[in-house]
Amino acid sequence: MARSKARIWTCSLLLVCFLVVLIVCVVMLAKSPCPEGGFTKGAVAADSETCSKVGRDILRSGGSAVDGAIAALLCTSVINPQSMGLGGGTIFTVMDGSGKVKIINARETVPKMFNSNLMEDCSKTPSWTPVGQWIGVPGELRGYELAHRLYGKLPWARLFQPTIKLARSGFPIPAVQARFIPFLENTNGSLRKLYSDKDGNLLKAGDIMKFEKLADTLEILAKQGADAFYTGQIAENFIRDVQNEGVKLTLEDLASYEARVSDAWNVSLGEYQIYLAPPPSGGALIGLILNIMKGYAPNPESMMGEERAQTYHRFVEACKFANGLKKHLRDPQFNSGAVAEKITEESFADHLRSLISGGRSHSAQYYNVTPYLDSMGTTHVSVLAEDGTAVAATSSINLIFGSKVYSPSTGVILNNQLTDFCGKAEHIVAALYCTMMSSSGW
Ligand SMILES: *[C@@H]1O[C@H](CO)[C@@H](O)[C@H](O)[C@H]1NC(C)=O
Ligand SMILES: *[C@@H]1O[C@H](CO)[C@@H](O)[C@H](O)[C@H]1NC(C)=O
DSSP states (O other): OOOHHHHHHHHHHHHHHHHHHHHHHHHHHHSSSSSTTOOOSSSSSSHHHHHHHHHHHHHHHOOHHHHHHHHHHHHHHHHTTTOOOSSSEEEEEEEESSEEEEEEEEOOOEEESSHHHHHHHHGGTTOSSSSGGGOOOOHHHHHHHHHHHHHHSSOHHHHHHHHHHHHOOOEEEOOHHHGGGGGGOOOOOOOHHHTTTTTSOOOTSSSEEEOOHHHHHHHHHHHOOTTHHHHHHHHHHHHHHHHTTTOOOOOOOOOTOOOOOEEEEEEETTEEEEEEEOSSHHHHHHHHHHHHHHOOOOOGGSSHHHHHHHHHHHHHHHHHHHHGGGGGGOOOOTOOOHHHHHTHHHHHHHHHHHHHOOOOOOOOOGOOOOOOOOOOOEEEEEEOOOOOOOEEEEOOSSSTTTOOOETTTEEEEEGGGGGGGTTOOOSSSOOOOOEOOOOOOO
């Protein structure tokens, strides 16, 4: 009897210990900032696992968030070259270790020689012919250069190594890239050649793809810096190639290109401060959507039961109004920034919220949305580093494979970013000789 009592006591004690351990575990898990196998030190989200890992390895070797973002973007330029690359442009939102946020704008600019009747050709989609007239001056590398100068920790060349290796030794074409190769079907330029086997058939998923010319270019850029692309031998080869394709870009366009740094805009959201990229980027529209939603005083119940559908409805309606306002965002370098500032005022959000009807939506005119071919392609990289720095970077050559103009001697695919004026700008204003994009962000 005494023995079985002792056994019961022992079992009870064990049970209590087990419960205590369980409770401690649950509490620790609940308190952990990243439950379910999350990351506690840093994280990189690129649009492919390969490039997220490239960025992560840079963080692990002591890189800042900017270092990780640049390496991940360079990698994306070969893993998803239909979306972005050195022939495009980018916008970085960067938070330093002290919490200060800056915006680096390296989007394309309008070349000195542009077709003044460009807007008349907007309706001639989807072929966008002649293709070359939609090409903007690439800003991508000047953006990386400026970001690295301000926030980089690792040597510049180190950021290029993983991508040079990938581009040189080749890799099986991933499914996503393969899905867009058929977009080259009706072309017969040098980009089609790059993507064709020796019988002239387009490559497919799993075929080995090498970007050898791009690898050469990246090697030079790693050693010599961005200047090699904008003023050096690469610039000369690049301009000769694209002029052969009827593109009016000049050495002067490249040499005069400058990336810009500015302060971020912000909106407060409860205990959070949201930082936005000011015009010509579309951050003001994100601010508007957040301000509209803030007025509904959302709480955890807003995403449950019946309320959930209504919350989504309100969000979608807010997005439609924001979309309708895209065309009013202008580049402050050439236009007044007043409209974008008004868009982020809470009173303006209050007004639009009053136009959102519960349980129904309206025609496109109600939201002032002009139909236009929205951009496909484009990529985004988000990086959080252990030192408290963070980056959100969007990069694009605009549509799938951009203009589909390829420079065979440098391996660079050119953007067709000027199509972004379509449906938004009435005309393109030449200021001095270089007109910045006035489209909204992505
Ligand atoms: C292919 O190239 C030829 C000349 O090189 C040109 O006349 C023709 O229009 C091109 N075809 C396509 C589909 O681009
Ligand atoms: C938000 O922006 C305003 C200026 O527009 C600035 O005065 C303020 O310091 C910013 N707040 C934060 C937290 O950065």
